Amino acid sequence: MGASILEVGRTGVSPIAAAQRMVARDLRLAFRKRGQLVQPLAFFAIVTTLFPLAVSPELSRLRDVAPGVIWVAALLSSLLGLEFLFRDDAHDGTLEQHALSGQSLGWLLFAKTVAHWLVTGVPLALMAPCAGLALGVPLASIGGIVASVALGSVTLSMIGAIGAALTLGVRRSGALLSLLTLPLSMPVLIFGARATELAVKGLGFAPPLYLLAALAVLGVTLAPLAAAVAVRISLE
């Protein structure tokens, strides 16, 4: 992402200030359309509800599948949330202004994805323990569930940003976006579900959490670069 983060460029607007401005803008926009924000969370709740209906109302049985159900539901609802990451900016011409702003596009997209994570991933991480409790997990496992979903959703947002950037300009891109994003998200699912499972069983869940953190670091450093290349391709 270029030279020292704290360097003030010719603009007089340092990259940090630009990122703050971007995050503030996106958060403001998100809150003006609060209704849309709720949809992925509602989806998460509904998907979680499907499992007791489809499997069994017995909590003892549900407890076994709870980590998997939480994670699959989280994965699918984060996909839903990706719809409004870049699409609006691409439609009204502000995305190309980001590309022409004199700031590093990868850095701006990273800031956008962080804002997106704040309004999709964090609420999801806070809702996940409720889903867990509804599926019979012990109260003590809540911390582990929140930690793993919060950390995993960072990587999911970053990977999703790549998929969203690649499918800009493709109409009805929902299925294609899933096809592109889900295989890349499988490692997150594996480690995250394992961390949640260990937390539910009351065991130490640090190793998979570290692996999740490693994936998050990788995602945060590489995904914005790929997304920036993909965005520039869509603007050509």
Add this chain to the structure above:
Amino acid sequence: MTERSLQAENLHLWRGDRHVLRGLEFSVHPGECLQVTGANGSGKTSLLRTLSGLMYPEEGAVCWGGVDIRKDLVTFCLDLAYIGHEPPLKVDLSARENLHYWVGLRRALSRHEIDSGLDRVGAQQWGARPVRTLSAGQKRRVALAGLALMGAPLWLLDEPNTNLDSEGQHLMTSLICEHVAGGGVVVAAVHQPLALSARSLDLGV
């Protein structure tokens, strides 16, 4: 404002199978305005996007101040203000907020500067309303305000007169004249010639 000129050297651009730009060469010096004319589909927008670095010519180069823009695209963008067909505004933000975020990515703007920018384009009354409630002409005026506030020497404008009433067109013409008089460079794609002295480049059909 700047001593840099814009040069297009032997630009060739294909869009799919169409050879849109065929060996274009021209220079625009500080204090000059170039208006690009041509029928629909003749490549005016493609030319502007190539000059801005968004599109990549198969052959040839665009130079700003004698330096190929590809060498350092980010620095080139600091000198560039590009406005495409649609004014780049978020409909859920007000005009004031839009300018704060849009221009604010490149230079720190005080509230006073934004207000006087909006006054200049006649937006005092409706500067605080969400952009979705504005007419197309009003949106275009907000974009012009942003253009004036950006402080970039090179302006690339795609059909800047669209949706503007005669008063708005007059405003735009005076903005361009001011910018050019101060040593700026303007390249505008237009359907009808602008009401100012400018060189013309016709892209034909």
Add this chain to the structure above:
Amino acid sequence: MAWTWFHRLGSPPHVYAIARRLTPWFGWAAAVAIVAGLYGGLLLAPPDYQQGDDFRIIYVHAPSAWMSLMVYTTMAVSAAVGLIWRMKVAHAFAASCAPIGASFTFAALVTGSLWGERMWGTYWEWDPRLTSELILLFLYLGYMGLRSAVGDIQRADRASAVLAVVGIVNVPIIHYSVLWWNSLHQAPSVMQLGRPTMPAAMLVPLLIMLLGFTLLFVALLLVRVRAEILDRERAASWVAEAVAS
């Protein structure tokens, strides 16, 4: 000196001509190697002391699996070349690789499933290798899906190139995470032969099959690339002559 070679390599008529000349060589070499490998593997190699004759499917399964990964790597590398140096021909290569690679992956899955049926009695087990192959198939399908969804050919080339590069970076991550996942649970036996090391009589035909599949891939790639180049350059004058001759 090296640059002119590199840039000539990027010229479509040049690549078309070379591909046309080389295809029969690779085709015949592939046929010979595959026949030799099958003969060695199906008839000459001794039966495995644990699985009997069932193991012989490895002579198709292992090369398919190996090729599925090698083709993806080739695809990602040529896509990257096309992306960085803006060489259209490199994109044509990448586009041609995808269906071939997907077919190898599918073949690996089918032969793996058949082998599994012999070994475990079920047509599918979540064995780490089969699971990784399945995910690789999804990556191929995603690549081909993106290509067909984006209308403009140039943009489709470049977008799918980014996807291919992102994919190849992810393949080792996916592979190791699947291995890790599998090791946590009661894993079914991985498809392996009874002995820890393969005797030469078993190994040699396997290597010959691997060579044969590689030659087959190159032959198929050259055929597809020619068709891709003709399709992309159809407006150019040299195409009319090439097709007429």
